[in-house]
Structure formats: C-alpha cells, structure tokens
Amino acid sequence: MLNLVIASDTLSPGQSIKNGERLVSSGQSFELGFFTPENSQYRYLGIWYKFSPEKVVWVANRNNPLSDLNCVLTFNDERNLVVLNRSKSIIWSSNSSRVLRNPVAQLLDSGNLVVSDNMSSHSGEWSWQSFDYPTDTLLAGMRMGWNLKSGFEWRLTSWKSTDDPSCGEYTIGINVNGLPQIEMLRRGSTKTLRTGPFNGFGFPGDPSTKSTLFKPWFVYNETYVYLEFESSRYDIFTILTLNQSGLAQRLLRKRESSTWEVMTSSPHDPCDHYGRCGANAFCKRNEEPKCQCLQGFVPKSPEEWQLFNSTSGCIRKAQLNCSQKQGFLKLSMLTLPDLIDFWINKNMSLEECKVECLENCSCTAYANSDARGGGSGCLMWFSDLIDIREFEQDVQNIFIKLSASELGLQSQKEDIDLPLYDFSTIAVATGHFSQTNMIGAGGFGSVYKGNLSMGQEIAVKRLSKGSRQGLEEFMNEVLLIAKLQHRNLVGLLGCCIEGEERMLIYEYMPNKSLDYFIFVWKSRFNIVLGIARGLLYLHQDSKLQxxxxxxxxxxxxxxxxxxxxxxxxxxARIFGGNEREARTRRISDVFSLGVVLLEIVSGKRNRGFRHPDHQHNILGHAGPWSFYMNLYATPFIASQVERCIHVGLLCVQKLPGDRPTMSSVVFMLANEEAILPQPKQPSFFMERVPSSTEASLIREDLYTRNIVTITMPEGR
Structure with a gap:
C-alpha cells in the first residue's frame, strides 16, 4: 500500500501524491499537485505559487489531461516519475534515460521539480528537472534557448485558452541561425515578433530584459545559447509568460501583494509586430504614419500606403546594377533587419565587410556583427530588408547599398573632371586603411600611403565621416585643383565618392611636407622660389584667379x-571681377608666403619660437638682420639669403598696401640685380593700426583663416 505524503517537498519510491495532496517547497513559495482550470472538467499535474494558486507556472500533462479524480503521481518500477489514471495507465512520465537506485523527487523553492539520487543538490546529478520542459512561463533560473551539442531546445508555448493548458498557437524562443534572435511564432511558422540579432550587448528592442528587479543573463558559446534571469530581491517575484493571445509579458508581484502587475508587454505597440511596414521600410514608434520607406525606396503600392496599409513594403527607385557606380547610406538608431538571406563572418573588419559587399552584386546591406569595442565582424544581407524599427540607442549602424544617383552623388560626379576610383580599389591599395600606412592626420580626416595594382604610389586623403565642413572643403578642393596644373602644385590623380566616403587620391610625395624638413634641409632657395612661382600661377597665370x-x-x-x-x-577661393578686392585678398597669401620664407631661412617655426630675452616671435626680429644670419649656420650664398630675408620682410609688413604682389616677389627672388625697397614695420605688434578701407576688406574674411599669424585683424 502506498504511503501518503502531505505538505512535504519530497517524494520517494513507494510514496505518492493523489488528488487533493500537494508537495510544498521548503521556503513556502511553490506547490505541486493536481488542479482543474476554471471552466474545465479535466485534471492536470502542475506547479503554482503557494500564495497565488491561480498562477500556474508549469503543467506536466498539458496535452494529455485526466478526465476523473482518480489520479496519482508516483515512481514506477523503472524509477521514472509518472502520472497514473484510474486504470493505472501512464498519462505522463519523466522518461529519464538515467537509472537511479534511490530516486527522490523534490520541489525546490525556485519552482523547479527535480529528480536525483538521494536528494543531490547539484544540478549536474539531477536525472530530470521540470525546468528543462517549460510550458508558458519562464521562472528565475529557467533557460530559454538551445543546447547546441544535444540539439535540445528550451521554448515557451502558450496555453490554448485560459481554461485549456494544452499547447496553444504561440511559441517564443531563440533562433540560432547566424546570430541569436528572440522570435515569437504563430502556429509554428509565422513570425509575429522578433528582437535582435544579439549584438554583443543584448537584443536591441527587447524591453523584457531591462529592470533593476532582475538580472538577465545571456550565454552564447559553442555548447549553449540561452537566456535566463535571476531575481534581484527575495521579496519580489518576477516571471515571463506567454499568453494565449500572443503577448509576452513580464509580471511582478510582491509577496504580500494580492495581484500581479504587468511590467512589460510585447508586442508593445504596432512597431513591435513583425514586418509591420513590409520590406525596405522602417517603423517609427512615436510618429504618424508609422511607416517610412528607406532612402532610395518608394512604396510598392502607393494606394495602399495612402490608406495606412504599408505591409506591401517598398521597392527601389533604381535597381542595383553592378556595371554602375554604387555606394552606401549609413542608418543609425534602428534595429537591424531580420536574418533571412544573409552571410556572416565574425573575423572581418567593417572596412573589409564594405569591400566584400561592394564586390558582391547580390549584397544589399552590411553591418558589424558585434557592436562591442567599436564594432567587429561582418554581417551582409542579400535580399529585401525586413522588420526594421526605430531604436532609442545608437549602438550599431547599418549601411544600405544604393545606386550613386539615389545617394545624390551623380550630380557631384558630373561636375568633377577627374578619374573616379572605386572604394574597393583604394581599400586594397592602402591595406584597408591600416594604421601602418597612415602618414598623416588632420581636422577633416587621415592620409594614407597606397600602391595601385600597376605599382603607382599614391597618397589618399580620406575625409572623416559626418564632417559637414570637411565635405564642403572636399568639393571645393576637387573642383579647383582639377582645373589647375603647375609643377609647384600637388598633382591630384582622382577621387572616390561612394556612400559616405569622400577621398582624394594624390601623387605620393616621399619626402612628406615642408614643415618636416625645414630644419634639416640645406638647399632651401629652390624651395622658396618654387613656392613663390606656384602662388604666382594661382594668382595670375592660371585660367582661374x-x-x-x-x-x-x-x-x-x-x-x-x-x-x-x-x-x-x-x-581656396576663386576671385574675379573687382580687381581691387581681388588684389586685397591676394595680399593675405603674400603675407603667408613671407612667414613661410622667414621660417625656411631661420629654421624656426613662427608660432613656436620664443627668444630668451623677450616675447617676440620670428616676425619680431625684422630690425636686426644679423639675427637671421646667425641662425643660418650652414653654408649658403650670402646674397640669396639676404634677398630671401629682405623679400620675406616685405611680405609681412603691417599694412597690406605696402606688401608686394606675387609677380614682384618672384621677380625680386629670381633677379640678383633687382633693387629692393626698405621693409617697414612687420605685422607682429598687438597695437591698433588706424583702419582703412583696404584693411576693413581683409578684416571680414582673413582674420581667422590663416593660422600662421598672431596679429590683430587690423594688422593684416
């Protein structure tokens, strides 16, 4: 005869739980027994909160109910936990593959019913546990996900109705194809909700994982991929449930409270519904209409969109064609599209991913697969982009491939009389913009050394993304230098305009810039003369002023x-028309040349130089020419040095009207017989000079433009 056990937390062979009897966890949190749902005539074995019997968290025989009160839970001869009906037929079994000598079933205070040998407290020694077979509720410590080695899945399945715990229409679990995504399915195949993919930090768009009342954990390795949580407070219970209507709800209840409160509910708004806006569109949570096509796309059915039915999605304005120029549009503050037709490589950089996507005609978009540490890995899509929503955090960008015309690049390219390079070509030439190839950096980007496939060395000036001022200067430089050619102007070989990328490709200068060599190079006169001739070409001899x-x-x-x-x-600027104004503005270049000339002769930087006896900079030594002669200790032709100093001081005179033109500068430098006027006060004092019409013209535009001067605006 079987012994009856009431109000205990364990069940051993020879003992049983019958209708009306229960196991109670040691902390009085959970009970196990037989129950009948409201408006139902069937009996089920289940687990519920002791203080909230209506909240059933686990059902054993959910798809095989008992039709009478003659039911029992016990161990059979095979040491499996079983539910028997009136005729002693097995209605449900733990069906453990491990055979135990002295099995004991115990209801833990976590709500987990476990079977072990001699009440082992170690989970690794449990032969069976109810946490491995969740129904519609995820408790603290339960898993939702996969054991990848065994192929075992933990998934929630809704009740069929409030009075029928059999498997309903909705399931929620983790899709591990590519990158983990939380997915809710209806009838096993129709997606109704998706969050993710997992980006290294979490699942973007999942509100159920944010709270101070519990700590979510996500395990992602070669063996396991699962999500679980633990409670942060012993007096507050939190659970995740999936109801028969397809709502995933995070519920909360204090031990002394009489009701459960809804913390979060998903879907929370229309944007949470899977594919709400169709293909190639995104959903805006706080705006009407909710749906908007991605840039470069238009509604597939404009009539339906006008009726606020946007499920048909969007199509491209211009189809992608590998034979035509393409680029990328960067989008942020959005969730990534669903992983349907995709490819992933966790070892690639974002730049390598971009090149790969450009070279693959089928690629429609790319992104980092991992957002941690500034981003890593490559994720590419090859078809329509589905289920994109606004997201409040900017942690992961996506780059949409578009034709050049849709990116607004075609008009720019048509205005540029220069060869256009593919991004992939420049990326390969620079080693994918490796740090070892970086030869310079400035306010608007970096400069890289590269080698084209034919062996030509190039210097690539890459504009920083998102720089409005840099973009304007980029276009200005391209349009100007493409029309200028002179042996003393740097040669521009071409440019690259793709997506957000703006790059200038120059002939490579192996000896870097003048400020690097000014203090070690001894043959300086030819440099001075070359610079002057280059400026003269810009001011006077080119087809542009x-x-x-x-x-x-x-x-x-x-x-x-x-x-x-x-x-x-x-x-740089082009000037024409008003000759007087143009001359006034050209004088600013003359001043800058004077500073450069004096720096070359002295071997000292104007901005960094300080004399031990006073605060004058290089320009402050206009009077004692011996100062420059003493600094210049290397062999030289005295007349050339004196002439350079003299011309340099003429260029930096305080009043702009006293400064020579570039044609005069070149003439004075190149002709030893030229008679040079006596230079006046240089522009280095901080005193105020009476304003003139000419000085006023300069003040408006040049005071903050030339960084080599330290004067007040009236001095220029």
Missing part, C-alpha cells in the same frame, strides 16, 4: 627631388 588662404609649411609637400608642391585647397 585663385586665393589659397591656407598657405603654411605643412601644406607644402616635397617630391622625390625635393621640389615643393602646394597642397590642401579646401579653403
């Missing part, structure tokens, strides 16, 4: 023969 406006030693490059090349035309 160009004012450089940013002349300094760092913007003068040296080729293999140490010939100077003026570069960086981002601030």
């Amino acid at each position: 160009v004012i450089h406006r940013d002349l300094k030693t760092s913007n003068i490059l040296l080729d293999a023969d140490l010939n100077p090349k003026i570069s960086d035309f981002g601030l």
Whole structure:
C-alpha cells in the first residue's frame, strides 16, 4: 500500500501524491499537485505559487489531461516519475534515460521539480528537472534557448485558452541561425515578433530584459545559447509568460501583494509586430504614419500606403546594377533587419565587410556583427530588408547599398573632371586603411600611403565621416585643383565618392611636407622660389584667379627631388571681377608666403619660437638682420639669403598696401640685380593700426583663416 505524503517537498519510491495532496517547497513559495482550470472538467499535474494558486507556472500533462479524480503521481518500477489514471495507465512520465537506485523527487523553492539520487543538490546529478520542459512561463533560473551539442531546445508555448493548458498557437524562443534572435511564432511558422540579432550587448528592442528587479543573463558559446534571469530581491517575484493571445509579458508581484502587475508587454505597440511596414521600410514608434520607406525606396503600392496599409513594403527607385557606380547610406538608431538571406563572418573588419559587399552584386546591406569595442565582424544581407524599427540607442549602424544617383552623388560626379576610383580599389591599395600606412592626420580626416595594382604610389586623403565642413572643403578642393596644373602644385590623380566616403587620391610625395624638413634641409632657395612661382600661377597665370588662404609649411609637400608642391585647397577661393578686392585678398597669401620664407631661412617655426630675452616671435626680429644670419649656420650664398630675408620682410609688413604682389616677389627672388625697397614695420605688434578701407576688406574674411599669424585683424 502506498504511503501518503502531505505538505512535504519530497517524494520517494513507494510514496505518492493523489488528488487533493500537494508537495510544498521548503521556503513556502511553490506547490505541486493536481488542479482543474476554471471552466474545465479535466485534471492536470502542475506547479503554482503557494500564495497565488491561480498562477500556474508549469503543467506536466498539458496535452494529455485526466478526465476523473482518480489520479496519482508516483515512481514506477523503472524509477521514472509518472502520472497514473484510474486504470493505472501512464498519462505522463519523466522518461529519464538515467537509472537511479534511490530516486527522490523534490520541489525546490525556485519552482523547479527535480529528480536525483538521494536528494543531490547539484544540478549536474539531477536525472530530470521540470525546468528543462517549460510550458508558458519562464521562472528565475529557467533557460530559454538551445543546447547546441544535444540539439535540445528550451521554448515557451502558450496555453490554448485560459481554461485549456494544452499547447496553444504561440511559441517564443531563440533562433540560432547566424546570430541569436528572440522570435515569437504563430502556429509554428509565422513570425509575429522578433528582437535582435544579439549584438554583443543584448537584443536591441527587447524591453523584457531591462529592470533593476532582475538580472538577465545571456550565454552564447559553442555548447549553449540561452537566456535566463535571476531575481534581484527575495521579496519580489518576477516571471515571463506567454499568453494565449500572443503577448509576452513580464509580471511582478510582491509577496504580500494580492495581484500581479504587468511590467512589460510585447508586442508593445504596432512597431513591435513583425514586418509591420513590409520590406525596405522602417517603423517609427512615436510618429504618424508609422511607416517610412528607406532612402532610395518608394512604396510598392502607393494606394495602399495612402490608406495606412504599408505591409506591401517598398521597392527601389533604381535597381542595383553592378556595371554602375554604387555606394552606401549609413542608418543609425534602428534595429537591424531580420536574418533571412544573409552571410556572416565574425573575423572581418567593417572596412573589409564594405569591400566584400561592394564586390558582391547580390549584397544589399552590411553591418558589424558585434557592436562591442567599436564594432567587429561582418554581417551582409542579400535580399529585401525586413522588420526594421526605430531604436532609442545608437549602438550599431547599418549601411544600405544604393545606386550613386539615389545617394545624390551623380550630380557631384558630373561636375568633377577627374578619374573616379572605386572604394574597393583604394581599400586594397592602402591595406584597408591600416594604421601602418597612415602618414598623416588632420581636422577633416587621415592620409594614407597606397600602391595601385600597376605599382603607382599614391597618397589618399580620406575625409572623416559626418564632417559637414570637411565635405564642403572636399568639393571645393576637387573642383579647383582639377582645373589647375603647375609643377609647384600637388598633382591630384582622382577621387572616390561612394556612400559616405569622400577621398582624394594624390601623387605620393616621399619626402612628406615642408614643415618636416625645414630644419634639416640645406638647399632651401629652390624651395622658396618654387613656392613663390606656384602662388604666382594661382594668382595670375592660371585660367582661374585663385586665393589659397591656407598657405603654411605643412601644406607644402616635397617630391622625390625635393621640389615643393602646394597642397590642401579646401579653403581656396576663386576671385574675379573687382580687381581691387581681388588684389586685397591676394595680399593675405603674400603675407603667408613671407612667414613661410622667414621660417625656411631661420629654421624656426613662427608660432613656436620664443627668444630668451623677450616675447617676440620670428616676425619680431625684422630690425636686426644679423639675427637671421646667425641662425643660418650652414653654408649658403650670402646674397640669396639676404634677398630671401629682405623679400620675406616685405611680405609681412603691417599694412597690406605696402606688401608686394606675387609677380614682384618672384621677380625680386629670381633677379640678383633687382633693387629692393626698405621693409617697414612687420605685422607682429598687438597695437591698433588706424583702419582703412583696404584693411576693413581683409578684416571680414582673413582674420581667422590663416593660422600662421598672431596679429590683430587690423594688422593684416
């Protein structure tokens, strides 16, 4: 005869639980027994909260109910836990593959019913546990996910109705195809909700994993992929349930409370419904209409969109064609699309991913697969982009492939009379913009050395993404330098405009810029003369009248023969018409040349120089010419040095009207017989000079433009 056990937390062979009897966990949190749902005539074995019997968290025989009260839970001869009906037929069994000598079933205070040998407290020694077979509720410590080695899955399945715990229409679990995603399915195949993919931090768009009342854990390795949580407070119970209507709800209840409160519910709003806006569109949570096509796409059915039915999605304005130029549109503050037709490589960088997507005609978008540490890995899509929503955090960007015309690049390219390079070509040439190939950096980007496939060495100036000022200067430089050619101007070989990428491809200057060599190079006169001739070409001899406006030693490059090349035309301007105004503005370049000239002769930087006896900079030594002669200790031709000093001081005179034109500068430098006027006060004092019409013209535009000067605006 079987012994009856009431109000205990364990069950051993020879003991049983009958209708009306229960196991109670040691902490009085959970009970196990037989129950009948409201408006039902069937009996089920289940587990519920002791203080909330209506909240059933686990059902053993959910798809095989008992039709009478003659039911019993016990161990059979095979040491399996079983539910028997009136005729002693097995209605449900734990069906453990491990055979135990002295099995004991115990209801833990976590709500887990476990079977072990001699009440082992170690989970690894349990032959069976109810946590491995969740129904519609995820308790603290339960898993939702996969054992990848065994192929075993933990998944929630809704009740069929409030009075029928059999498997309902909805399931929620983790899809491990590619990157983990939380998915809710209806009838086993129709997606109704999706969060993810997992980006290294979590599942973007999942509200059920954010709270101070519990700590979510996500395990992702070669053996396991699962989500679980633990409670942060012993007096508060939290659970995740999936109801028969397809709502995944995070519920909360204090031990002394009489009701359960809903913390979160998913789907929470229309944007949470899977594919709410169809293909190639995104859903806006706080705006109407909810749906908007991605840039470069239009509604597939405009009539339906006008009726606020956007499930048909969007199609491209211009179809992608591998024979035409393409680029990428960067989108942020959005969830990534569903992983349907995709490819993943966790070892690639974002730049390598971009090149791979450009070279693959079927690729429609790409992103990092892992958002941690600034991003890593490559994720590419090859078809329509489904289920994109606004997201409040900007942790992961996606780059949508579009034709050049849809990116607004075609009009720019048509205005540029230069060869256009593919991004992939430049990426390969620079070793995917590796740090070892970086040869310079500035406010608007970095400069890389590269080698084209034919062996030509190039220098690539890559504009920083998102720089509005840099973009304007990029276009200015491209349009100007493409129309200018001179042996003392840097040669522009071409440019690259794809997506957000803006790059200038120059001839490579192996000797870097003048500010690097100014203190060690002894053959300086030819550099001075070359710079002057380059400026004269810009001001007078080119088909355009160009004012450089940013002349300094760092913007003068040296080729293999140490010939100077003026570069960086981002601030340059074309002037014509008003000759007086144009001359006034050209004088600013003359001043800059004077500073560069004096720096070359003295071997000292204007901005960094300080004399031990006073605070004058290089320009403050206009009077004692011996100062420059003493600094210049290397062999030289005295007349050339004196002439350079003299011309340099003429260029930096305080009043702009006293400064020579570039044609005069070149003439004075190149002709030893030229008679040079006596230079006046240089522009280095901080005193105020009476304003003139000419000085006023300069004040408006040049005070903050030329970084080599330290004067007040009236002094220029």
